[in-house]
Amino acid sequence: MKPNAGSPGSVDNKTSDRVDLSRRRAIQSGGLAIAFLWLGGGGVAQAMINARRQPGDAAAALADGNPPFAPNAFIRIDTDGAVRLVMSSAEMGQAIYTGSSMLLAEELGVGLDQITVEHSPASDELYGTPMLGGQITGGSTSTRSTWQVLREAGAVARTMLISVAAEQWHVDPSTCTVDRGVVHHTVSGRSLGFGELASAAGKLPMPDKVQLKDPKDFQLIGKPMRRVDSADKVKGATQFGIDVRLPGMKIAVVKACPVLNGKLAKVDDKAARAIPGVVDVIRIDDAVAVVGDNFWVAKQGLDALDITWHPGENANLTTQQLRDALVESSLNGKSIIAREVGSRPADGTVVESQYQSPMLAHATMEPLNATVFVTSDKCEIWVGSQVPARVLSTAAKITGLSEDKVIVHNQYLGGGFGRRLETDSPEQAVAFAKQMSYPLKVIWTREEDIRHDRVRPMYHDRISAVLDANGRPVWYGYRTSGGTVLGRFAPGAMGKDGLDSDAIECAIEPPYDIPNVKVEWIRHDMPPGLVVGWWRGVGSTHNLFVIESFMDELAHHAGKDPLEYRRALLQKNPRTLAVLNLAAEKIGWGSSPLPSRVARGIALGEPFGSRVCAIVEVEVTAQGEVRLRRAVVSLDCGIGVNPSSIEAQIQGGLLFGLSAALYNEITIKDGAIEQGNFYDYRVLRINETPLIEVHRVENNEAPGGLGEVGTAIAAPALANAIFAATGVRLYKLPVDRSLLVQDAAALKSVVSAAAASDGRMAP
């Protein structure tokens, strides 16, 4: 990969697939990705996705209708000129279908209005990315891991189409140009459409070298393009997994043992079966489902069941027990050193704090579901998944069929946020459906979706610094403890000594100039059944809350302005300093005094290979209620493929993080998750949403991640703003509003008539 990713130049077959494993690059990859990169060349981190690898005959015939020209797994051109692009990543809202299409179309030479996009079939071989070691959409890696290969895939196709035209015209290919699906020879005024060239192009050998565009010639990349999936989504025409309808299909509504890891003992289904429209009641080890003609009747049946569970060893489990054990581990557990530079100075002022982060659910708007049809020699699955190839292989195991007998039809995802990186729901659906002779759509109610989430783990962190006489940190120590997601998801990707690289993401190498560092991780496994999972931002989201809150503590300790304090520590990191300065300028930091209990908080970080600064302005009422007034986010994500999506991802991501920081915590009582729906697992609404400005530092650096960046930076900006408004440092999420009460009298008076000042600022 070229040092300057946006530079033009020829790329050949070999270099484009090589993974850059330099350390700094690895750090910038972030999250889920970083772990796989750390494996080095010998592990799963081998190039899979490839600009020249073509689908096998069977898969092509099935998925593509044997198009005449399919130079790789992404581009299909038919004789009528129709261009179909196969998406390597899953679309869950992050606009990757648009971004991927832009990369392909830019080099291929078509407009976005001339293409259609298709979900990819399940295949690690064709769509697996080296960053994640498989066909996995997550870790904010999609653009980063396909930026090069998809452009090259487009260029390969374009080169071949030009070759055919040039040959027909007997001209030098370099004198031909491509525009909107047509190859032109301007000098002679001749042109041929892609459709006319497709059959001949399909017979050509692969070109070894192709020329990528100079960024200054980009037609699409860098422009705020409308999403390719918008038109259907505004009409309700997009098919999500839950919308799949098949002939003869029945619908199952499911209830698994509410106590984590509990099992099904017995079910009295007499009353359920008596309900007209209930077709069957089916059981697996830990769950029961009622099958009906429609969701409603199946749900009525489910409610009519008399179920007895074996709660098992978690029967008395509570959040407090989990928390106590975690705190104990953080104190006395055996740590793995992630990074150690220099040593802790004996002199200087020591500042130490402890922070706690809660378990979190995903609550995607589309509750989990999967539709499965199992016959004696085939298993078909319709599901919106971030890991279609994993769904395929687990389904093969459950059904006993070979993998070539399992077909996964991926769908649009009604939100992912890491929840659909898991295969628990489709696995359960397969286990139910293999008992039936017809296609079965298994839907989780919202309550089931939250109570059986695979939660973002809880964390307990000890952070400390030694300050010099000027209040500048000369040593920084970070000791984080929590469950490991990576250790279960990809045990082979665990690092040296069993280190979970996600757990220390953003903590291991903060952007600041601190000479001595010690970062440790303590693995603290949760009880069986309490499965911890990926979440939007996972490690980065929690570590940035701790580190950036602590940086504010240090600034306060040093008696410095939080902006100036950070600036002073960024003199060796100009890219990140520029991001900080941009946000400060755009919000007008320090320019005018703010009302009482109104204040701003800064947070800065380098998550997922991007650099980001959020400044959030809040008002804290006398009763401790927090109102979001305004937010400015500045970002350096390198080359921006689609500035519209960048803005949308940062806005949405920030609000996702603020929503969690303000309201969300999964708690456990009697071994079961207590929350179940939006009234007890609260989600930010439009009337709580401030205007969020997004500003970019533009350059031609390699693309950074986006999907999780806004989320990761949200909580510390909020906590720092609350500190600035109230003087109360929040060491625990979500925000405990009772700590923010101005004085006891505030709770003794009637507050309704006191209208809040309108926090919303005009653009």
Place this chain on the structure above:
Amino acid sequence: MLSLSVNGESHSVDVPPDMPLLWVLRDVIGLTGTKFGCGIAQCGACTVHLDGQPVRSCVLAVGSIGSKAVTTIEAIGDTPSGQKIQQAWLDADVVQCGYCQSGQIMSATALLKRSPNPTDAEIDAAMSGNICRCATYVRIRAAIKQAATGKPEGMQTIVTAPEGAAS
């Protein structure tokens, strides 16, 4: 048998009268644009119009509808307000995952119809019952204003690239 008027068409459905309209639409009639999000009228993903008024179909017993006209996302574009809202949604490129957007658009269309130039407070009152987990709220607000004024209200002007979605 119940007779229902949905998007101008009459449907006879053999369902219990207490079955929520949402499941009649999705599982019986086959209109899947209206979404299931919470089942308890807390998220708005299931919003449809009943004689032009937004209602949460997940808790609306189909037997209580009578002869009122049901309009869903599939047909809202046939109304002037719906057409304007959908176009503004495209111009501001509001959607992300898109799952809640049917409900958002149904709520916004009802708002625009009764209040052609809504204030921020009116937008809040009409739209706060609709949750978007991707949190597209900033653009939802911009799009509603854009639908009302015809002027771009977003922070950037989206380059239009028509049709091209996966099927």
Place this chain on the structure above:
Amino acid sequence: MKRFLGIVVALLIVGVAAYFWLNRTDASEGTAPVIVGAPAAADVLARGEYLTKAADCTACHTVPGSGKHFAGGVAFRLPFGTIYSSNITADADTGIGSWSDDDFVRAVREGIRKDGKRLYPAFPYTSYTQLSRPDVLAIKAYLSSLPKISQSTRPNDLGFPFNQRWAMGFWNAAFFKSQRFVADPSKSPQWNSGQYLATALGHCAECHTPRDVGFGLERRNELAGETLQGWRAYNITSDTAHGIGAWSDSDIASYLATGHADGRGSASGPMGEVVENSLQYLKPEDTAALVVYLRSVPAREGSDPISIDAHAAPVLASTDTAPGGDRTDANSAGLKLFEGACASCHQWNGKGQQTPYASLLGSRGVNDVSGTNVTQVILQGSKMRIDEHDVFMPAFAKAYSDTEVSTLANYVIAHFGNKVETVTPDVVAKRRQL
């Protein structure tokens, strides 16, 4: 000295005599009026089931959602401690399987259990004392026909002196009178049926009649309203302003049978449970009799009377979908909460959509400046199963702060009741504990 001793002895004799006189048992079997749902000629189990429902035994003797019908264990948090209800299944060891008919009748009508110890009047023997012996035995027969559940009754958690059951003898002497129902020949048969349903079986007074300092019912204020377990049991006298005197017969009947009457509001909390467990099962004739009796209860204002504003200005200024007429501005915290979590069902004009139960118009709750029941319903939500349909409102206690609940309650009172609101965050914090 002797003279003084004599006085003491005389007083003691008078006292003991008074104790026994006041605690004398009505020896009559008692006669019930016509209960249409439980005709004398009917099968004893059918009668027993109907009467068990009419007496709402399950409300106190079944832990909701446990599936253990009549196995007891429901906690009653009272100002002086917690009482747990007993197992009244026919289990011989932990229930009432070994009780004779006389044991059972004595417990139900006199508040003395099999071992001779006194029951606390949380068990409404004070009302059930009016039941006829055949009715009590029909209930016993029904309970005995149900599955036996072995579940020991949990000991009460009461401090001294409240844990001294014998002391209830004195309470009974003061507040309890063993007395069977006697029909009033001057009233219609329907009225008499209604009175038996309301006082002997339904024990309305136990919640709706104010209690005095001794926790006894204030008979002179019958059904004038009381607050208990954090909820207001409203004035259901015939007072037209503060009771239900202005309600039509069908309003009352509808409220009793379904938990909702258009323009009057919906039952929730303890009253919701009464409708769910008991009142919805009454035959229409019995409900009608109940209505006739309630209509005859003398009008009383009660304490903290509630005045309904049926034409609240903000409601009139609002539409289905948009607020109007609020004294606070559009960014008031309460309004913002309402527009997010409430308006989808209740609507800005309080009409309520998707289900009639969501209507707020004319309800006592939104017109009560103390916001007692509004606060509770926001915190706890509402869940009833009526006629095989679920009526549901979410409980917002977990995710919403005291301040938020108070501002929301205040908005509801101001907007739908057009009243000056009074709920503070501290009050909500206290109500959470109830």
